[in-house]
Each structure stands twice: as structure tokens, then as C-alpha cells.
Amino acid sequence: MEASTFFKKIFSRYIWGNLFAMIAVVALIAIGARYGLDLYTHHGEKxxxxxxxxxxxxxxxxxxxxxxxxxxxxxxxxxxxxxxxxxxxxxxxxxxxxxxxxxxxxxxxSDTPRLSLPDIIDNSSYRAAKAKLISMGFKVGDPMFVHGERDWVYGVKCKGKNLTNGQKVSVDDILIIQVGDGMRGDSDDILVDDSYYEYNDDHYNKDSSYINNGEINHGNAQPVSSGGTDEFREISIPDEL
Structure with missing residues (x-):
């Protein structure tokens, strides 16, 4: 390539136009980022x-x-x-x-005071919980009995909803304490270990008893004769007596 042709291409409008366009785009991006960030973060506003x-x-x-x-x-x-x-x-x-x-x-x-429910759920008897709530200014309604240990507090309800310890409640709302009734539920079963009795029954049947002519004899007892007359051995008494 000749030198004249090279310089002609270097100084062509096409190349310089693209170069200036690239510089303008970079400048616009920088300015937009600078002022756009200030606008977004409310820079300078007080x-x-x-x-x-x-x-x-x-x-x-x-x-x-x-x-x-x-x-x-x-x-x-x-x-x-x-x-x-x-x-x-x-x-x-x-x-x-x-x-x-x-x-x-x-x-x-608020229009009425709201107090935090004390730590009474699953941590207090009914009498102590009721006394504490009343002393704090709460209104307490009739208890609701649930299956569980007698007089133990299992929960507190307000307007049909279960409360938690520490939850804020209006003093104008009536609290219902869920108390154990001391009764066992129908689904609660009492489990008994029969292994001891089964073992002793087997041991008794095998080692300590047997059946003879329809009668049960235990231990080392001799069979009892069935029917007939019992035989007795005659015992002589010494003359000295």
C-alpha cells in the first residue's frame, strides 16, 4: 500500500466519524451514571x-x-x-x-390498654394464673376444661383464638383459660405387661402341676386315688404306754 493511500484512509470522514461517535457515547454514559445515581439516591437533598x-x-x-x-x-x-x-x-x-x-x-x-400475657401457659395452676391475670387488669371468663392434669393451665383463648405467652392483649377482651379436667381421654390406653404372668403360668403348668384323672395336683403332692376305699396301715402301740 502506498503512503498516500494509507494517509487518505486514516483521515477519512468515516473513521473519524465513528471515533467521535464512540467518544460521545462514552461521555453520555458517564454523565448519565453520575447524575442518575444522584437523582436515584436523592444526593444533596435534606x-x-x-x-x-x-x-x-x-x-x-x-x-x-x-x-x-x-x-x-x-x-x-x-x-x-x-x-x-x-x-x-x-x-x-x-x-x-x-x-x-x-x-x-x-x-x-390505642383506645384501650394492651398488656403482654404473662408466662402462665403450661407453667401455672389455674388458681395462680387467674389471680395473676386479674391483678394485672385482665378480664377472665369461665374456664374451658380439656383433657389433662387437673387444674393445670394448657392454654389461653381470646375471641376464639389461641394466645401465646408475651402476646399483647386488650384489657377489655375476656380471656378464657384452658384447664386440665383430670380425666383420661377415651383414646388413652393403660398398658399392662403380661410377660410376668405368662412366664409363671407356663412354669406352673410345666413344672409344678399335672392332671391326674381330672384332678389337678401341685408341687410334689401324690396323686389322690379316685373311687374305692382308702387303705390304712395298722400302727401298734407299745405296752409301756
């Missing part, structure tokens, strides 16, 4: 968490969403002096700086 404590849930939700934040209820509590549906706590705390879209967790005041 939102101060507003104070929504002691406000109603509807008002708190409206304020937080207008500020660009998300709202989620994390728990409920009870303070008698505050109205129901009132915000008791919020996380993050008011005044914290966060990015747009951050989740704010709220604790809402």
Missing part, C-alpha cells in the same frame, strides 16, 4: 423530620407525606390522658436530617 407527636394519625400522615417522607405504624401504646389514635412516639426523632423518601415509624395511642 429534609428535617417534623414533630408530629400528640397529633392525630391522619394529621401526622398528611404532614410527613407532604414533606416527602413515608409513614409506617410500628406499634401501639396506651396513655389514658391522651386521645385514641394520637401519636405517642416517632422514629427518627424530630429535627433529624434525612433524605427524601425516608420511612418514619410511628407509635399510635
Amino acid at each position: 429534609i428535617t423530620i417534623p414533630d408530629v407527636r400528640h397529633k392525630s394519625f391522619a394529621d401526622a400522615e398528611h404532614i410527613l407525606e407532604n414533606a416527602g417522607l413515608q409513614v409506617m405504624v410500628s406499634d401501639s401504646g396506651y396513655i389514658k390522658s391522651l386521645p385514641p389514635d394520637c401519636i405517642l412516639e416517632q422514629t427518627p426523632a424530630p429535627g433529624k436530617i434525612v433524605k427524601s423518601g425516608h420511612v418514619v415509624y410511628l407509635v399510635v395511642n
